[in-house]
Amino acid sequence: MIEIKDLRYHYQGGPEILKSISFRLEEGRFLAILGNNGAGKSTMLKCFNKIIFPDSGSVVMDGEEILNLSAKEVAKRIAFVAQTVPNNQITVHDMVMLGRRPYMRWGFTQEDHKIVHEVMESLHLLHMRGRFLNELSGGERQKVMLARALAQQPKILLLDEPTSSLDLKNQYQVLQAVKDICGNGQITAMVVIHDLNLALRFCDRFLLLQNGEVCRYGKQEVLDRKAIWEVYGVHGEVLDIQGRKIVMVD
């Protein structure tokens, strides 16, 4: 269980971006964080794992205050896949190995190599393990960064628009992989995502952020016509087609 309480944040010299964010998420859930551009979604994710330090509030996971932990200890518990993916001259294998760094003592162990192999296999990356990151497509790099995050074996996985460069098949493959590990109860995931239909297809909790405030939070019922209008300013109908919810914009 992760509990966020009264989180506030402003960038230096700017207005308050996050205004008293509070919610709790049980283990194994897959949360979609939705909202218009500039609502504060990325800023909020970055506060959860101390990439930026909130002005006030707390992030408590299993009774432990995350904001009091060192970066290394945070990395053992929370992994983050950023919106922009790096483009370095490093092999896919070595990039995914970096996910094991928080656990490293004198070097990588057999166990580290085994974990990295399994993660790459699950994301269908083994065939490109020797290729350099800067020679891959944006979508391929996005998958590598997800693999690195999973290699961290975090309890919480934070994903900032992880499917933005992926083709249809890879969008489904990546979100299904995250859903599966959440379903096994191994991980709790939060994804910032703009595609409401992908969110409805894969996520089981929904948080709508507006102007730095939580305006809806809960199961898929919170994503209704009124909420879509309030948050995005468009008329959208939520249809039930063969038991599956689909958003159609008028």
Ligand SMILES: Nc1ncnc2c1ncn2[C@@H]1O[C@H](COP(=O)(O)OP(=O)(O)OP(=O)(O)O)[C@@H](O)[C@H]1O
């Ligand atoms: N480093 C920064 N310095 C100052 N202001 C920033 C910085 N990063 C973001 N902001 C501002 O904070 C606000 C929230 O930005 P944030 O990136 O969190 O929004 P978002 O909801 O993730 O948007 P998007 O959907 O476009 O990615 C925006 O007004 C943005 O201009």
